[in-house]
Amino acid sequence: MRGQRLVAALMTALLAGCGPAVATSGPVPAGVGPAPERSYAVGMRQFTLDPDGRRPLPVTVWYPAQPSPPPPHTAGSLSDGPATPASPGPARGPRVRPGAPFAAGRFPVVLYSHGLRSLPALHAALTSRWAAAGFVVVAPAYPRTNQRARPFTREDVRNQPADAWRLIRHLVRLGARPGDPLGAHLAVDRFAAAGHSAGGHTTLGMFASGQSSPLRAGIVIAGGRMVAGPSRPLAPMLFVHGSADRIVPESIGRAAYARCLGPAAFLSLTGQGHGEYLTPGRPGFPQVLDTTTDFLRWTLYADRAALHRLPSDATAPDTTTFTTRALPT
Template sequence: MRVQRLAAALLVALAAGCGPAAATDRVPPFRPAPPRPYAVGVRHLVVDPDGPRPLPVTVWYPAEPGARPPAAAPTTARRTAGPNSGAATADPTGGAATTEPTGGAVTAGPVPRPGAPVAAGRFPVVVHSHGLRSLPELHAPLTTRWAAAGFVVAAPAYPRTNLRARDFTRADVRNQPADGWRLIRHLVRLDARPGDPLAGHLAVDRFAAAGHSAGGFTTAGMFTSGHSARLRAGIVIAGGGVAGSFAGPVAPLLFVHGGADPVVPESVGRAAYARSLGPAAFLSLPGQGHGAYLTPGRPGFPQVLAATTDFLRWTLYDDRRARNRLPADALLPGVTTLTTRALPG
């Protein structure tokens, strides 16, 4: 009898919870789309560091406003560059997250704080893929703003196509969709790992994939037949389809393309749009090239940012108001055009 009482007491103590498990339980459940922007934190991790294809990943995430990271963050200006820019530019702004007006001047974006505490709640995840000879941080003007809007953005540096790859191999793009899925599986495990800062903060049934150029083809390649329903939406920027892409389960897709793109002609993106199944939209920037519209201050950046953010809020937060805003937010006469198919009203 004494042994039974001790066993019962132990079970009660375990059920009450303590340590990391209890901390995860206190994280609020998934909530509707946030009404205002977050501050942004950043961390770095490596998927399969001892495997044949180690995958360094930069993760931007919604952070607690005003919270300080465990160690002092650098106070020097952050240096950023657009995906097609050769030179970096200093960003001396503070840490407050801001948004862009749909048709006017571009305001300063968020400055990510390394190690900042993750904001309360669960957040959908966007896997962002860079193009050839690029890096995750070169896309930060867009990805950090997505994080401020309430998304965890995980951006891998692909082993053989990133800017610093010692054995650069263009054909390795064919292997990158599998890398993207490795990252998704890793994040699902990370969400359940006691003690990890992101544990309990990832909405692991609400992923999107997005990417520019070769990263757009990588994104398309993640939507093959029988793909996990965790992947709920895709954004293909200056890219196109690959063999076997755009098969079920059906997921909404947004295509973004410059009308005068000399690297991946707009016709390639249009063909992918025509092949895709289900709801889709095609945002064109007439006269523009391969990605200058991804740089703050350049024509079209506010519309691309607004359209992609609306699209993610609609598909990952079930925010119908964002879906209804998308056509107006995406359009600026003389700068953008929008074609849609089967978008719910």
């Protein structure tokens, strides 16, 4: 009953609007455990939202999965190793198993938006690691800007925040269906949005001024242009940008950071361009992975220890600089 009332209230907020986005502050709700201390196996599924509609959205989902059955032990085999930390190692990511059974429980949801001429799969190095850390990551392929779009239309980015909200409303409805294989594992009061480049613009557009939002946090990577009206987020925001980005100059991200009305942080990758720091093994990737993961743990799991780790996560001499505004202490 409590869960049904929660879903009904959230649907009302999504459809009608009832207040600004806020940071996670209270205890984690029923059905969601504390922030995980070990990493999960990762599964992957795909579906298409509104396949016969005007703007169909193919969606890739990475999620915490049940571990695969261990191989039979043979003589001389090694015993199980130590527990794996919640954030997988930077260079070696989780193995993704399509169709793997979900891990037990409900998990916070991160909606991830790709950039121009890109696809969700091209961001799996980051999104699969977030899933291993205890998040369901849903990534739409936007109909006019993805790598396979026919026709490709750069200006269609302005329509993508509405596509993203359409997907969130769909996920909330799934969460209200008893026994739905996806919805049963979604914590539909724990949404964040993230994206790279035009996907970062899309993410910021989801916080457009004058719109109510149940989003609890946003991560803008190499983005910051306003595409859906003025955006002055109240929810916690994390900006990630290369200081030598020639496609979306860092000044654009800095300007968006300055407009935030709530807690905000800015991770700058010294001398880097438009996204090489998103590739495992490249300078800055460990800092981006650890900072974004702990930012999500803080905002979606109410993990105060993760909040306090952010400065050390983000700091690497000669590689990064990290600034914050109004972060809790």
